[in-house]
Amino acid sequence: MKWFDYQAPRNIGEAVEAMTLHPTARPLAGGTDLLVQMRAGRRTPDLIVDIKKIPELNQLHFEPGLGLTLGAAVPCYRIYNDSAVSRAYPSLAEVANIIGGTQIQGRASIGGNLCNAAPSADSIPLLIALGATARITGPSGERTIDVAAFCTAPGVNVLQPGEILVSIQIPPTAGGARYLRFIPRNEMDIAVAGAGVSVTLSNGNIQSAKIALASVAPTPITVDASSLSGAPVNDDTLKKAGELAAAAAKPITDMRGTADYRRHLCAVLTRRALASAIAAAKESK
Amino acid sequence: MSTQYNVIGTRPIRHDGADKVTGRALYGADIQLNGLLHGAILRSPHAHARIKRIDTSKAEALPGVKAVATAADFPAAGDKIVDLGEGATPLSYIRGNVLAQGKVLYRGHAIAGVAATSAHIAEEAASLIEVEYEVLPCTLTAPDAMKDGAPILHEDLHMQEFGKKTDKVNNVADHFRFSIGDAEKGFEEADLIIEREFHTSTVHQGYIEPHNATVLWNNDGRVQVWTSTQGSFVVRDTTACILDLPVAQVKVTPMEIGGGFGGKIPVYLEPVAAVLSKKSGRPVKIVMTRKDVFEASGPTPGSYIRAKIGAKRDGTFTAAQAYLAYEAGAYPGAMVGPGAMCIFAAYDIKNVTVDGYDVVVNKPSTAAYRAPGATNAAFAAESVVDEIAEKLGIDPVDIRLKNAAKEGTQRVDGPKYRRVGCVEVLQAIKASEHYNAPLGGPNRGRGIGIGFWFNVGLPSSCTISVNADGSVNLVEGSTDIGGTRTSIAMQAAEVLGIPAEQVHPSVVDTDSIGFTAVTGGSRTTFATGWAAIEAARDIVRQMKERAAKLWETEPAEVNFENGVFSKNGKSMPFAELASKIGETGGPIVGRGAVNPRGVGGSFAGAIADVEVDPETGKTQVVRFTSIQDVGKAIHPAYVEGQMQGGSVQGIGWGLNEEYYMDTTGTMRNSSLLDYRMPTALDLPMIETIIVEVPNPGHPFGVRGVGEANIVPPPAALANAIHQAAGVRLRTLPMKPSTIMEAVWAK
Amino acid sequence: MERKVHVQTTINGEPAEFLCEPRQSLLECLRDILNLTGTKEGCNDGNCGACTVTMDGRIVTSCLVLGVEAEGAEITTIEGIARGNELHPLQKAFLEEAALQCGICTPGFIVAAKALLDQEPHPTEERIRWWLANNLCRCTGYDKIVKAVQKAAQEVTL
Amino acid sequence: MATVYLPTLLRPLAGGRESVQVEGATVRQIIDNLEQQHPGIKERLVENNRLKPNISVAVDNEILPLGLIESVNPDSEIHFVQAITGGKN
Structure with a gap:
């Protein structure tokens, strides 16, 4: 690995200053993607800014009615070990539990998963489906954008020089949600395809549904699921949701699977995830 | 008695x-010595290229760099055939694989070594070495490499036929044929003939410890080596041979070794570290990265196999025929001989012909992997046997028992078996609780397979x-x-x-x-x-x-x-x-x-229960039993361990592991994330049945237990998947997408 | 200006300090600077678990932690698992159950499994397999490893 | 006389025969006498006064480690086979 310097600022201001002074600087949370990329020579920062000592980035705070504030550096294990968060967002706790193995979850953060902007990121489709927003701060102040608009290309996100992700805000949920991915192993694997789904029900029908997909486009993508609103909860609706997902997917063929297979998986996973989210929505009532 | x-x-x-x-416990990479330098290897980014020029000056100028080595630093000793523990090989091939001379033959082929005061500096220095290449077209599979007009790896490589050099230059290093009886006549006697084609991918042994070597070229001229190896004398003799030293001038201290499975017999780093030590006057340690291990150590061959068996209505096999083309990688030695000798080794068939081809391709030079060559072959043969049993309506164990090899059965390469335990292994399968248990759910299937390894x-x-x-x-x-x-x-x-x-x-x-x-x-x-x-x-x-x-x-x-x-x-x-x-x-x-005689070969069997998700094609192994004739189990716990470990390697080989190469010869999954070896979560407990048919050739009846157990699993899984999903997979790995595509094609 | 960093930390219950380059991983610092070579390198990208240590009570792959991040942390390595001359029940169980062959993955498995038993004394087989999915073993097929953890779980609670 | 079973690709040198009867008390003598009967076979089996390194000899169905110097009985069966080593073959 090439030489770099290391700083561990205690507050956001110092972090933004360091990131602004060093245009190639990278923030370090869990490092489970960053250090691998640096070893492979894919990123060559001259400065690593360790953001784990900044209080705001370590916040994990759930407020019924307001939602969840998930600091960008909060490691996965803290999410599933927090009973209030796990109760309010079981799908999020589950995602935190499938990113890497136990050791990875001791370090990796959802914020890092988002910033890394991999098409295959497991948390992003769920965050999109949950309507999450990203709180960003930088030299020209603070801004908030939808997670759905955060990733712009493989490994590229909207952050401008000097900007860092502070937290992810997830609104309160009224229904159910689920992320399902397909991997050839049972753990420690990259999604061949993934589907994040949230749903609210009204009088036994779907009130609204959101669907987002992983690993089938240069970024995680949102599927237009508006046509599902008002649809009855039955197999035809589930099948239709799957078809919408398959139609929206733009997969490529690579070592993880062929394009046709991935499109097929989108339909299967979306259908299964929606069924599971509906069951969760019914249960939460 | x-x-x-x-x-x-x-x-x-x-x-x-x-x-x-x-x-x-001290493994190879754990050694610390005063003044230790750390080495790094520059490797080829191309699968096939001529090296026009190497300029190491920028690397040498980097502060902290103490020595740089290329093939030009090896003594220009003439070529000769050497047998250094890997079979007979020209020295030029072994030396050329350690540091490329003139041409690179696969991506990852070593070109130069650097020693520096830290591993990071060495790595940086290696990247500063300038190499000018003339990139050549590459050839990546045996069938492609054998075609007319395929890129030729070694212009001087003439096809051999049982010790005779032919005038053919076609990437085939060796062709051989075994035959007993009259296969043509045997097939005429058959009521049913099944012939199928099979493809298997290159796979890696997957030992967790990367290759490493630490060498001190002492001031008295003696070369001391500390390394993780399966054979310290192989390392000694190979290092001495490449450096043109008397063997006793090299002393090898074998450190603890973190897995080998055949892959830690070849020498990769020691001669380079030795040259770097001689130049710098300090001990030098080189440790491969995991990517290096995948790209530049010795995986086991991918293969193309055609297998044909004829049977009478009662299940008696009347004839068998096979064609095997194995990918040796960059240098000859694909272990297709043992594959050919093992393909029908479990059966007493009077009329058999087997042709084998050892084919060089632009992939890393292959090495042994647990019963080398036999697993590929058994996948083919045992799939065909299963299909015959199905078509004739005979239980898969019964048809194997009917034809099982026993004492006196003639092997395809000539000799007759002495006392072997093939029948006993099959009887143990038939009598096992597992074989007779209900499958326990939908989308499940059960398959068996058997296999043989010679032992040495x-x-x-x-x-x-x-x-x-x-x-x-x-x-x-x-x-x-x-x-x-x-x-x-x-x-x-x-x-x-x-x-x-x-x-x-x-x-x-x-x-x-x-x-x-x-x-x-x-x-x-x-x-x-x-x-x-x-x-x-x-x-x-x-x-x-x-x-x-x-x-x-x-x-x-x-x-x-x-x-x-x-x-x-x-x-x-x-x-x-x-x-x-x-x-x-x-x-x-x-x-x-x-230097004992009395070697006793070992038969092994596997029973695999799988569940296949009909919508995704994903296979879950729900139950697995390994059965093996070990002769005599000296320490039964470690015998079970060998059987379990070999089985799981076979499961990985069968289901997910592969070198996923792009058309330029780059392995796209050269990490333990994407190579997908089984994790603890992917497996059930692995049940074992130890069969003991004592080897009359050993004082305590030992046969050896390390290898035969890897041979049957891919075949057993293929047969189980057939029952679960209704498709016969003839390509390894049987990954989810392959299964799904087979289901769609049905 | 390229300068090494002074790191003060706690390793296996003892205060420790070392000088490292920011680019050196905790794994490199443990092995090459502190000579704690029981922690192994298998892949250097977090996928094999051979370099597992605990850091502030959580298991991590030390190849994916920078040495400088150990500042102020509490690290436990395989060298800190035995109680003096007495092997930890997990270490005993690994030997009694023949849960290792080549042994290169063993330190990582023992450190990881101990963290599990410390927080969950009665894990199911499925839970053990889930927890240990980040640790690769190529020799054993995991059967005897899972059994050793199950056996140690009984001993720990006795 | 011992019976020598010829590898398939050497059979053309012996008029297509699968086996031949040969005198000899050691593998070396067997090969020398075989060469007398069927010229051209020896160079396929022997190099530098040793069995070629990729060839093993089986006498009475047992692979023997010492090659040319192994003894042969008058009623022995002899096969020349591909060598299996501990590693790459």
């Missing part, structure tokens, strides 16, 4: 156990010295990859009539023990165990002389049984006599040096 043993068949704690659970003998040495406290020190040269210190010590203990704990085994360097061949070929418990038996017998002989002195009689009058020396009512346990060796003539050292 079963022999009663005191030590053999028990499960003592392994002698190196405490060191290995506390982190004290080869030389081993051992010395044993007696301590006054009644314990003995055992010195041997077989590196211990899976508990062989203990399985060897137990055989000595059995002869000496003392507990296994009273034997203190050490694996020592090449200066300190006689020549010992590799830990491989399932030979260590068999052959080095035999050397230990001989050494222990030598001890007993000398101890009898001492007892005779004490009792004023002749040694021949002294009895020795169950650890007690006796004569006419007088008796003395081993330990008591040991306490008197000082006063009866001094130290006692026993020696054993063997």
Whole structure:
């Protein structure tokens, strides 16, 4: 690995200053993607800014009615070990539990998963489906954008020089949600395809549904699921949701699977995830 | 008749156990020396290219860099055929694989080495070496490489046919044919003939410890090597050969080894580290990255196989024929010979013809992997056998029993089997609870497969010295990859009539023990165990002389049984006599040096239950049993461990593992994330049935257990998937997308 | 200006300090600077678990932690698992169950399994397999490893 | 006389025969006498006064480690086969 310097600022201001002074600087949370990329020579920062000592980035705070504030550096294990968060967002706790193995979850953060902007990121489709927003701060102040608009290309996100992700805000949920991915192993694997789904029900029908997909486009993508609103909860609706997902997917063929297979998986996973989210929505009532 | 043993068949704690659970055991990469430099290797980014120019000046100028080495630093010794533990090979191939000369033949091919004060500086320096390439088209599979007009890897490589050089230059290093009886006539007698084509991917042994080497070229000219290897004498001889030194000028200290499975027999780093040490005057350590291990060590061949079997209505096989083309990688030696000898090895078929082709391609030079060549072959044969059984409506075990190889069955390469346990393995499958249990759910299937491996003998040495406290020190040269210190010590203990704990085994360097061949070929418990038996017998002989002195009689009058020396009512346990060796003539050292005959081949079987998700094609192994004739299980726990480990490697090979190469010859999944070896979460418990048909050729009946167990799993899984999902997969790995595509095509 | 960093930390219950380059991983610092070579390198990208240590009570792959991040942390390595001369029940169980062959993955498995048993004394087989999915073993097929953890779980609670 | 079974690709040198009867008390003598009967076979089996390193000899169905110097009985069956080593073959 090439030489770099290391700083561990205690507050956001110092972090933004360091990131602004060093245009190639990278923030370090869990490092489970960053250090691998640096070893492979894919990123060559001259400065690593360790953001784990900044209080705001370590916040994990759930407020019924307001939602969840998930600091960008909060490691996965803290999410599933927090009973209030796990109760309010079981799908999020589950995602935190499938990113890497136990050791990875001791370090990796959802914020890092988002910033890394991999098409295959497991948390992003769920965050999109949950309507999450990203709180960003930088030299020209603070801004908030939808997670759905955060990733712009493989490994590229909207952050401008000097900007860092502070937290992810997830609104309160009224229904159910689920992320399902397909991997050839049972753990420690990259999604061949993934589907994040949230749903609210009204009088036994779907009130609204959101669907987002992983690993089938240069970024995680949102599927237009508006046509599902008002649809009855039955197999035809589930099948239709799957078809919408398959139609929206733009997969490529690579070592993880062929394009046709991935499109097929989108339909299967979306259908299964929606069924599971509906069951969760019914249960939460 | 079963022999009663005191030590053999028990499960003592392994002698190196405490060191290995506390982190004290020193593996190759753990060595720290004063003044140690760290090395890095520059590797080819191209699968096939001519090297026009190498400029190392920028690397040499980087602060912290102490030496740079290229192939030009190797002595220009002439070419010769050498047998350094990997079979007969031209030295130029071995040397050319260590550092490329003139051409690079695969992506990852080593070009230069750098030694620097830190690994980071060495890595940076390697990236500063400028290489000008003329990129050439590459060829990546055996069928492609054999086509007219395919890119030629070695312009001077003429196809051999049983020792005769032909004038063909077509990437085929060797073609051979085995035939017994008359296959054509045999097929005419058949009521059913099934012929199928199979493809298997290149796979890696996947040992967790990367290759490493630390070398000090001392001021007295001696070269000291510390490394993780399956064969310290192979490393010694290869390093000496490449550096053109007398063998005894190189001393190799085998460190603990973190897995090998055949892949840690070849030498990759030692000669480079030696040159760097000579140039810098300091010890140099080089450790491969995981990417290097995938791209530049020796995986096992991918293959194309055509297998054909003819059977009568009653299930009798009348003829068989096979064509095997194995990918050797960059240099010849694809282990297609053993594949060809194993493909129908489980069956007594009178009329068989097998053709084999050893084909070079632009992939890393392949190495052995547990029963090398046999797993690919068994996948083909056992799939065809299963299909015949299905079409004839015969139980898969019964059809195999009907045709099973036994004592006197002629192998396709000529010799007849001595006592083997194929029938016993099949009977154990048939009688097992697993084979007779319900499948327990939808989308499930059960498959079986059987397979064979020869095992080998080869030389081993051992010395044993007696301590006054009644314990003995055992010195041997077989590196211990899976508990062989203990399985060897137990055989000595059995002869000496003392507990296994009273034997203190050490694996020592090449200066300190006689020549010992590799830990491989399932030979260590068999052959080095035999050397230990001989050494222990030598001890007993000398101890009898001492007892005779004490009792004023002749040694021949002294009895020795169950650890007690006796004569006419007088008796003395081993330990008591040991306490008197000082006063009866001094130290006692026993020696054993063997190159044994009596090698006993091993048959293994597998029963696999799978569940296939009909919508995703994902296969879950829900139950698995490994069955193997081991001859005699010296330490049953480690025998089970070998069977379980081989089974799981076979499961990985069957379901997900592969070198996923793009058209430029770049492996796209060269990490442990994307190579997808099984994790704990992917598997059930692996049940084992140890079958013991003693090998009449070994004093305790040992056959060797390390290899045959990997042979049946991919075939058993394919047969199980067929039952679960209704499709026959003839390509490895049988990954989810492949299964789904087969389901769609149906 | 390329300068090494002074790191003060706690390793296996003892205060420790070392100088490292920011680019050196905790794994490199443990092995090459502190000579704690029981922690192994298998892949250097977090996928094999051979370098598992605990850091402030959580298991991590030390190849994916920078040495400088150890400042102020509490690290436990395989060298800190035995209680003096007495092996930890997991270490004993690994030996009794023959749960290792080559042994290169063993330190990582023992450190990881201990963290599990410390927080969950009675894990199911499925839970053990889930927890240990980040630790690769190529020799054993995991059967005897899982059984050793199950056996140690019984001993720990006795 | 011992019976030598010829590898498939060497059979053309012996008029297509699968086996031939040969005199000899050692493998070396067998090969020398075989060469007398069927010229051209020896160079396919022997190099530098040793069995070629990729060839093993089986006498009475047992692979023997010492090659040319192994003894042969008058009623022995002899096969020349591909060598299996501990590693790459």
